[in-house]
Amino acid sequence: MQAVDLNLLLALDALLTERSVTGAARRLGLSPSAMSRTLARLRRVTGDPLLVQAGRNLVATPYAEQICGRVQALSRDAQAVLQPAAGRLDLASVHRTFTIRAGEGFVEMMAAPVMAAVAGSAPHVRLRFVAKPDKEPEPLRDGRIDLEIGVLGTAAPELLTQLLFRDRLVGVARCGHPILAAGAVTPERYAACGHVVASRRGEFHGPVDDALAELGLSRSVSLVVPGYPDAMRVVRGSDLVAAVPRTCLGNRLTAGHAAGLGLESFELPIRAADFAISAIWHPRMQADPAHRWLRETIAELCRKAYP
Known part of the structure; x- marks a missing residue:
């Protein structure tokens, strides 16, 4: 992977879309000379001319025509992956299973309201409540559980919490x-x-x-x-x-x-x-949009249930 430069992928997408060095340069905010050098690099990397002169215009080679659709899709995917996660959540299209570790009391009182709220907004999301034999942080760290509900009972310094309600x-x-x-x-x-x-x-x-x-x-x-x-x-x-x-x-x-x-x-x-009942999760899930939505959904239901 040392020779792979994703910037070349974006440049190739611009060149195949514009069929013009000047137009591609304008699209990417580069100078025409910089784009010309990038096209030369692309030709060396792919071993194909890609775009060749035909009168005053550039035309794509057969290989360039063949990969054009794939390049556009890869470019979109790469940019989507590297954009901030916030604001891109479409609940109707989320297919996830979340595993929640909680005590029997919470499951008996809140599992049905939580599932109803989840199903109403995200019909393809499933919840798996699992038993809570202890409060060890390892299942949160290694991803066996996504969220814990209860009293924080570990000294693991990295875990994040949100107060849901107080109990006695x-x-x-x-x-x-x-x-x-x-x-x-x-x-x-x-x-x-x-x-x-x-x-x-x-x-x-x-x-x-x-x-x-x-x-x-x-x-x-x-x-x-x-x-x-x-x-x-x-x-x-x-x-x-x-x-x-x-x-x-x-x-x-x-x-x-x-x-x-x-x-x-x-x-x-x-x-x-009295004691605090909290939602507990690992920092690797902090920015995940679907996980954040689930946390907020549970917190809102707890505010209604235990004002």
Whole structure:
């Protein structure tokens, strides 16, 4: 590739279009003498005269006529590739599959609205939601996933983020549970209940236990399940209680979700800080128009769902 000069491709396109050294020079903003030298280079590179004198005009050789259409197409493609990506997105013609790593709660609450919004604008775009066993950055770095939704849990310095909404833990119990029948839930009454915990790593101990310990209390965790939706299903059919993100109970786009599940929520009687849910991506996707559109679509839906 050392002998390849893409400027020659653009010059050849101009010469074959104009059939004139002067016209080609004007098109490319060069002097006629510079264009003459470029034509000489093209003749050496291709081994063909390309354009020859016929009276006062230049005419194309058979080889030049043969490659004319290909040269025009290659010239357009080269210029398109080297132009800024912004402003060239035609959603109707985008054929892409985006892989999104997200927790079960986000998938349950937001996958359907996101897919509806995507399909309405980009009918050939497909989404693949995958499980989130950890928060390692490698799948973002090597392209196995395009976007992550959740709490930033890695120190990878290059990852980019956009805040989608803030969340916090609340308690949930089945409708009619005794903990809901006697006014405000106290730390003592909360700790005395049986508990189900959601943990991807299968851990029985978590931040709720640390907060109870600060009050000199402990709880009995009877069951650990992989995700928050699993914990909510267990709570619905038992006397166990759980702590889940508030957003798992529904949003402006899924009104009445918790009631439909037969659950009631209550404020946790312990110190529990809120946390940020963000979109997370690798810098190599930052300028990609379709990826940027997907990020903006998800962010707008989250603003509507969790104002």
